[in-house]
Amino acid sequence: MERRPGVPRLLREINDRAALELLLASGPLTRGQIGDLTGLSKVTASQTLSRLEERGLVEVVGEQAGNRGPNAALYGVIPSCAYVAGLDVGPEFVTAAIADINGDVVAEVTASPNGHDDPVSVVHNAVVKACRSAKVALSRLRGVVIGTPGVVDPRTGDVHFSFDLPDWHEGIHEALARDLRRDVTIENDVNLVAIAERAKGAAQQVDDFVLLWVGRGIGLAVVLGGRLHRGRSGSAGEIGYLPVPGVPLAEDIRATPGRLPSLAGGLQSLVSSEAVIELAAEYGFTADTAAEAVTAAVSAGVEGDRLLDEIASRLALGVASVCVVLDPGLVVLAGEVGQAGGVSLTGRVEQAVARICPIRPQVVTSEVTGSPVLRGAVIAALEQAREEIFAS
Numbered sequence: 001m002e003r004r005p006g007v008p009r010l011l012r013e014i015n016d017r018a019a020l021e022l023l024l025a026s027g028p029l030t031r032g033q034i035g036d037l038t039g040l041s042k043v044t045a046s047q048t049l050s051r052l053e054e055r056g057l058v059e060v061v062g063e064q065a066g067n068r069g070p071n072a073a074l075y076g077v078i079p080s081c082a083y084v085a086g087l088d089v090g091p092e093f094v095t096a097a098i099a100d101i102n103g104d105v106v107a108e109v110t111a112s113p114n115g116h117d118d119p120v121s122v123v124h125n126a127v128v129k130a131c132r133s134a135k136v137a138l139s140r141l142r143g144v145v146i147g148t149p150g151v152v153d154p155r156t157g158d159v160h161f162s163f164d165l166p167d168w169h170e171g172i173h174e175a176l177a178r179d180l181r182r183d184v185t186i187e188n189d190v191n192l193v194a195i196a197e198r199a200k201g202a203a204q205q206v207d208d209f210v211l212l213w214v215g216r217g218i219g220l221a222v223v224l225g226g227r228l229h230r231g232r233s234g235s236a237g238e239i240g241y242l243p244v245p246g247v248p249l250a251e252d253i254r255a256t257p258g259r260l261p262s263l264a265g266g267l268q269s270l271v272s273s274e275a276v277i278e279l280a281a282e283y284g285f286t287a288d289t290a291a292e293a294v295t296a297a298v299s300a301g302v303e304g305d306r307l308l309d310e311i312a313s314r315l316a317l318g319v320a321s322v323c324v325v326l327d328p329g330l331v332v333l334a335g336e337v338g339q340a341g342g343v344s345l346t347g348r349v350e351q352a353v354a355r356i357c358p359i360r361p362q363v364v365t366s367e368v369t370g371s372p373v374l375r376g377a378v379i380a381a382l383e384q385a386r387e388e389i390f391a392s
Helices: 007-026 031-038 042-054 119-134 172-180 189-200 273-282 290-298 302-326 335-356 372-391
Strands: 058-064 072-077 083-089 094-100 105-111 141-148 159-161 185-188 209-214 218-224 330-334 362-365
Touching: 007 031, 007 042, 007 072, 007 372, 031 042, 031 072, 042 058, 083 119, 083 372, 094 119, 094 372, 105 119, 119 141, 119 172, 141 172, 141 189, 141 372, 172 185, 185 189, 185 372, 189 209, 189 218, 189 330, 189 372, 209 302, 209 335, 218 302, 273 290, 273 302, 273 335, 290 302, 290 335, 302 330, 302 335, 330 335, 335 362
Parallel strands: 083 141, 141 185, 209 330, 330 362
Antiparallel strands: 058 072, 083 094, 094 105, 209 218
């Protein structure tokens, strides 16, 4: 008979992981509850909790009164057993958040690059500042995820094209990991918003959906089978460059020495924040931001309805193009335009899509509050940290 010397240890690891995942998902539980929910015997559940206590991962956090006999001890994950950092990096600011293993944010700071062009220095300063605010040593971070605009190459982990961050280039990923002395993940910002939406927003329990972000530019995140679809080069979702009838093509999109790439042409020229502001002015809504213009339109009369109809018809061009290829079932509108438009805009987009393509997806507004890129970065970092703990 073939010997399998690693089986007892493997079973212990499986039990430990099951109990820890349960506590992270459900909060404090008694030994009996853990046994019932995992299928472990009382003896095995006790041994599992003892191992997790020895590793400094769980502790007794209270008691639960029983109908008979003594109170049962409640076990919970020790929040400080691991920390993660999530960052939202833009051209004008960097926001960093430190969260404990339960996902509770213990510090959040926003810093300006202050003229620093070096991405490594910018990220380093933000992470150090956030750690100091949280009173957490940099060495205790178990996951670091950075959200940036632009295309991230899934093979190298580097940003290989970003209009807003021209200094983020090949080699930055490795340099950041070396500087922070730990693995670092760089992820497209709209992809992180989709991660947050699936975890905490309108796409919970949805395996197939797309998220359309309308801000300075326009971006799309694609989730298929519960996983982000990035494409071979990481360019999946660059819907701003989608050719649309009556609009110039988005040519000259690559930067060359002495010249920035163009953001003109394609779908982005119809529904970016700048385009919405210009369109709103034509309907008599003067505003400094697209969100202000759309908000005014929602509460206005006939002219407001006409503006929302026009914005929806433009958005529908992109949504319909995606739906006839992917048939996602759910479309989440995010970014300042989607948030400001709410149901007044999503209903119109849904109807406009149904008029021009055979598929009618459900269109909803993002439900993630605060900074969705930052929230997505923290959630992604937590997944990495927890996986590391489970596997250790």
